[in-house]
Amino acid sequence: MLLYCKTLISELRKTKPGSARLWFIGPMPPPIHGQSVYNTTLLEFLRHYREPTCLPLGGTRSEKMAGALLLPLIMLVFARRGDDVYTSPPGQGGVWAFLLTIATLRVRRLDHYIHHHSFRPINQSPALSAKLLAGIGGKYQHHIFLSDGMRERYAALYLNGQQQSQSLVLPNSFLFYEPIDHMPERSGPVTLGHLSVITREKGIVYLMELADRMFRVRSDFRLVLAGPVRDPSLKEEILAFCARHPDKAVYLGPVYGKEKAAFYRAIDIFVLPSRLLDEADPLVLLESYSSGCDVVASSTGCIPERIRSDDRLLSFVPNDDCTLMGRIIDQCNIDRGGVSSMCVTHARQLYADARQAAMRFFGALSISIPVNAFPDRSERAQKL
Numbered sequence: 001m002l003l004y005c006k007t008l009i010s011e012l013r014k015t016k017p018g019s020a021r022l023w024f025i026g027p028m029p030p031p032i033h034g035q036s037v038y039n040t041t042l043l044e045f046l047r048h049y050r051e052p053t054c055l056p057l058g059g060t061r062s063e064k065m066a067g068a069l070l071l072p073l074i075m076l077v078f079a080r081r082g083d084d085v086y087t088s089p090p091g092q093g094g095v096w097a098f099l100l101t102i103a104t105l106r107v108r109r110l111d112h113y114i115h116h117h118s119f120r121p122i123n124q125s126p127a128l129s130a131k132l133l134a135g136i137g138g139k140y141q142h143h144i145f146l147s148d149g150m151r152e153r154y155a156a157l158y159l160n161g162q163q164q165s166q167s168l169v170l171p172n173s174f175l176f177y178e179p180i181d182h183m184p185e186r187s188g189p190v191t192l193g194h195l196s197v198i199t200r201e202k203g204i205v206y207l208m209e210l211a212d213r214m215f216r217v218r219s220d221f222r223l224v225l226a227g228p229v230r231d232p233s234l235k236e237e238i239l240a241f242c243a244r245h246p247d248k249a250v251y252l253g254p255v256y257g258k259e260k261a262a263f264y265r266a267i268d269i270f271v272l273p274s275r276l277l278d279e280a281d282p283l284v285l286l287e288s289y290s291s292g293c294d295v296v297a298s299s300t301g302c303i304p305e306r307i308r309s310d311d312r313l314l315s316f317v318p319n320d321d322c323t324l325m326g327r328i329i330d331q332c333n334i335d336r337g338g339v340s341s342m343c344v345t346h347a348r349q350l351y352a353d354a355r356q357a358a359m360r361f362f363g364a365l366s367i368s369i370p371v372n373a374f375p376d377r378s379e380r381a382q383k384l
Helices: 002-012 034-046 061-078 094-107 128-140 148-158 161-165 204-215 232-244 257-266 283-290 318-334 336-364 378-382
Strands: 022-026 052-056 084-087 112-115 141-145 190-195 221-226 249-251 269-272 294-297
Touching: 002 052, 002 061, 022 034, 034 052, 052 061, 061 094, 084 094, 094 128, 112 128, 128 141, 128 148, 128 161, 141 148, 141 161, 148 161, 190 204, 190 257, 190 318, 204 221, 204 232, 204 318, 221 257, 232 249, 269 283, 269 318, 283 294, 283 336, 294 318, 294 336, 318 336
Parallel strands: 022 052, 022 084, 084 112, 112 141, 190 221, 190 269, 221 249, 269 294
Antiparallel strands: none
């Protein structure tokens, strides 16, 4: 708690008196999760062009309670007209504690940006917290979504006409696209892969069920699973599955850095059968395509707008999904290099679209971005 308060004080001292601030309010590590990692990366990018005042929401329960009270007070006392306010609201029930900060921004008549990272308010609509978030913010609130489809669906549920017209789209890929230097020379059986913080909601049990069915009728593929498993019973199920198929399935455990890169080099098809309510714009799709891996995934969140072909979306009808997976395995067997090349091209297009959206976003935050701020990494990908 004391360290959290010191962090807030330190941030308030950074900006010179009289100059307009860029307030950056949202979850930051620790703990480490998708949203806090994204916020850290975005914050570091912003610091090249404008120094933000970062107000973390707090990691522990006591810090979150303190933040719910201190952040509105800070905005009430220190924020000024002309400041820019970027917010990344917490997921699930954390939005309720965040509403007081939004109310303070409304009282101060400060334009502010709400960056949505979760599909939960859409999947569990109508959500009272989402209604209050938009209602309290009113005309001063600008919403940022991860895709056009996410914006349309959220706006239809919660936003008024003005809020919808002043909303923006900012895909995750503008920050995280890193094409490989050379196309991996994949050999041996076609390899399916799954990497995540493995939970039942991520669809790992369904993936193992599909693999079990397919192993009975074909032996020309293997399955590699990676990522931490916090549920002991689920980990036992994964290890038991691998023990049933010792030559065809393997669990690597958590992988980072070079081990993570090696995972993507080793697989041909990334499978994400996620049914997670918060699932929105998973970075693993971009990482897969950038590495030349095809993707088969559920239709949750923004995935239908990211996947390179609708015929790679899972139906959760086991027989149909086994047929789908078998067809893509056959395609890889016939033209492994061609499939990889098409995936890299798709990643390049996702990044190009995201760069254009990012320029609009930074302009809204009064940040002038030079032309070379987003290096055209696609040039390197084109040479593969």
